[in-house]
Amino acid sequence: MSMNVQDSPQVWMDPSSCERTITGGEGGTDLAGPISGSDISCISFHPRGMTGRATASRFLQSVLHNGLGRYVCQLSRISLVFSKGSQTSRGVRDYVENHVVDFAKKHQGTVVYICPRRCHVPKVTAEYLNGGTKVVALNSKSAEEIAQVITLMANQSGLDVIRIRKPFHTKHPSIQGLWQPFVNKRSEIGPRIAEWKGAQSIEDQ
Amino acid sequence: MAAFRRVVRSVSPLVSSHRPVLSQLLRTMSLDVQPEPWPPVPAWGRKRWLRAWVSKERHLNRGKVPIEVPRSQKPNWDYDAELLAFTSRLGEKDARQLLRLAFSKQSYSGNEGGGEQCLEGTQLLEEGKRLAVAFLNRVIVEWMPALPDSALEALTEALLGDEALAKVACDLGMAELIVDAEFPFSKSTLRSTVFSVLGAIARSGGSDRAELFVRDFVLPPLSWMDLFEVWSVEDPMAVLVQEMAKCGDAPPETRLTRHTGIHTLLPIYFVGIYR
Numbered sequence: 001m002s003m004n005v006q007d008s009p010q011v012w013m014d015p016s017s018c019e020r021t022i023t024g025g026e027g028g029t030d031l032a033g034p035i036s037g038s039d040i041s042c043i044s045f046h047p048r049g050m051t052g053r054a055t056a057s058r059f060l061q062s063v064l065h066n067g068l069g070r071y072v073c074q075l076s077r078i079s080l081v082f083s084k085g086s087q088t089s090r091g092v093r094d095y096v097e098n099h100v101v102d103f104a105k106k107h108q109g110t111v112v113y114i115c116p117r118r119c120h121v122p123k124v125t126a127e128y129l130n131g132g133t134k135v136v137a138l139n140s141k142s143a144e145e146i147a148q149v150i151t152l153m154a155n156q157s158g159l160d161v162i163r164i165r166k167p168f169h170t171k172h173p174s175i176q177g178l179w180q181p182f183v184n185k186r187s188e189i190g191p192r193i194a195e196w197k198g199a200q201s202i203e204d205q
Numbered sequence: 206m207a208a209f210r211r212v213v214r215s216v217s218p219l220v221s222s223h224r225p226v227l228s229q230l231l232r233t234m235s236l237d238v239q240p241e242p243w244p245p246v247p248a249w250g251r252k253r254w255l256r257a258w259v260s261k262e263r264h265l266n267r268g269k270v271p272i273e274v275p276r277s278q279k280p281n282w283d284y285d286a287e288l289l290a291f292t293s294r295l296g297e298k299d300a301r302q303l304l305r306l307a308f309s310k311q312s313y314s315g316n317e318g319g320g321e322q323c324l325e326g327t328q329l330l331e332e333g334k335r336l337a338v339a340f341l342n343r344v345i346v347e348w349m350p351a352l353p354d355s356a357l358e359a360l361t362e363a364l365l366g367d368e369a370l371a372k373v374a375c376d377l378g379m380a381e382l383i384v385d386a387e388f389p390f391s392k393s394t395l396r397s398t399v400f401s402v403l404g405a406i407a408r409s410g411g412s413d414r415a416e417l418f419v420r421d422f423v424l425p426p427l428s429w430m431d432l433f434e435v436w437s438v439e440d441p442m443a444v445l446v447q448e449m450a451k452c453g454d455a456p457p458e459t460r461l462t463r464h465t466g467i468h469t470l471l472p473i474y475f476v477g478i479y480r
Contacts, residue, residue, distance in 0.1 A: 064376040068428060069421030072294055076378050079281045107296030113281040132478045171429045180473060181465050 056162045060169040063157045064132055074129045075154045077111040081121035082138070089122040094143040103147075107154050124150060128158025223383045228361065244368065275388050276381040284382075292446055295418065300409035303329070307401035310385035310394065326401060332413070333403030337365055340416045359436035364423055367392040373422050399423075423430055445478070454480060 064072055080100070082092035096114055104112045122138045124146070134156075136149055176183070247265050276282060288305060292298045306322060307329050340359045345352065352360075363369065374380050374395040383390060383398055407415035438444060463475040 064373075064422070065425035068425040070379065070417075076290070076381075077281070077287070109290050111282075111283070111286045113292045115281070129376055131375075172431075182463055182473070182475065 303405035329404030333400035
C-alpha cells in the first residue's frame with residue numbers, strides 16, 4: 001500500500017495486495033487474518049447461573065516467570081485485515097499509513113502482517129507466545145482508537161481474560177505442614193530452649 | 206424449494222392446520238394467488254437440512270481430536286520476519302544465521318543431504334548443553350554451598366529436564382520456528398532446541414549473553430522448586446554422616462525427644478539430631 005511500510009523489516013506486506021490469500025501450505029485457505037476455529041480458545045459466557053461457578057475462571061498467574069527473569073513482550077504477531085476502499089476501514093488505513101511503522105519499531109519482537117483485501121469489517125488478530133489468539137473488529141474506529149486497541153494487545157499476556165478467583169496465588173499454600181500433636185508445643189529437651197528464660201512465662205499464659 | 210412447498214401444501218392441507226384462514230381459502234378456491242408462507246421464510250432461506258447435518262457431523266466426529274497444524278502452514282507466516290522478531294525478543298540480533306541453523310533439525314537437513322550442517326547443529330547443541338550445566342552448577346553452589354553433590358545434580362537435572370525446557374521453548378516462541386519433519390514436536394526435541402539456541406547465542410554474543418539467557422529463563426523455577434520433590438534421598442542419615450565427615454565433624458548424635466501414642470496405630474516419635 002505505501003512504501004514506508006516495507007521499510008521496517010517486521011512489517012510484512014501481502015505482495016498480491018488485494019483479494020489474494022496468503023497460504024503457507026498447499027491448497028488455498030482463504031484466510032488472511034482470521035484464524036480457524038480450533039485456534040480460538042472458546043470460553044463460554046452463557047448465563048447458565050448466577051453463581052461464580054457458572055462463569056469461566058482461573059487463578060492468578062504469570063507467563064514465562066515475567067518479573068523474575070527478563071521481561072519479554074508476549075505478543076508475537078498481529079495481522080491487520082482491512083479494505084482498501086471501504087468506509088469502515090478508513091481509520092485502519094490511516095493507522096497503517098501513519099502509525100504502524102512506529103509500532104513495529106517500538107515492539108521489535110512482534111511481527112506485523114498487513115493484509116489489504118475486500119471486507120466490510122476490518123479486523124486485527126493478535127497472536128501470543130502462549131498460543132492464545134484475540135480478534136478485535138476495527139470498523140469505524142479512528143486511528144487513535146486503533147492504536148489504543150493494539151497497544152492494549154501488546155501489553156497483555158495472552159492468558160484468557162476471565163474472572164480471577166483471588167487476587168493472590170501461591171504454589172505452597174502451607175508452610176507449617178500437616179497438624180500433629182506437637183504443633184506449637186514447647187520443646188523440652190532441646191538445649192537452647194531450656195536456657196530460654198521467657199519460655200516458662202509464655203507457657204503460663 | 207418454494208414450488209415443492211406449494212405442492213406439499215396442496216396435497217396435504219391437514220398437515221398445517223395453523224395456517225391463516227385466508228390463504229387456506231385461496232388455495233381451496235384454486236385461484237392463481239400465491240399465499241404467504243407461514244411461518245415466513247427468511248431472506249436467506251430456511252435451511253432445514255442444517256440441524257440434521259450438524260448432528261450427523263457431531264456423530265461422525267465424536268471422539269476425534271482435531272488435527273494440529275504447525276503455525277507455518279497457516280496463513281500469515283513469513284519465516285525471516287518471525288526469526289528476526291525472535292532475535293529481537295531475546296536481544297540477540299547478531300545470532301540470526303546461527304539461529305536459523307539451530308532451528309533446522311537433523312531429520313530435516315538430513316533429507317537435503319546437508320552433512321556439514323548436521324555436524325554444526327550438533328556442535329551447537331553440545332556447546333549449549335555444556336554451558337547450561339556449567340553455569341547452573343556454578344550458581345547453585347555459590348548460593349547453597351552446603352548442598353550435597355547428589356542434590357546439586359538433581360536440581361540441575363530438574364531445571365534442564367524435558368518438561369522445564371519444553372515450557373521455556375514454547376513460551377519464547379521457539380516451537381513455531383523449528384523446521385522439522387515431525388509434528389507435533391516431542392519434548393526432547395524442544396529441549397534440544399533450547400540447547401542449540403543457547404549454543405548459537407554463546408557463539409555469536411559470547412558466553413556472557415548465553416549465561417544471561419539461562420539466568421533469566423531457565424533458573425527462575427528454582428525459586429519455588431521444592432528440593433525434596435526433585436531429590437529423592439535413599440538414606441538421609443548416611444548422607445548427613447558423609448557431609449559432616451567432609452567438614453571434619455564427629456558423627457551426629459541422635460536422641461528421642463518426644464513420643465506419643467506408642468500403643469496406638471499412629472505412634473509419633475520425634476528424633477533430634479545433635480552435633
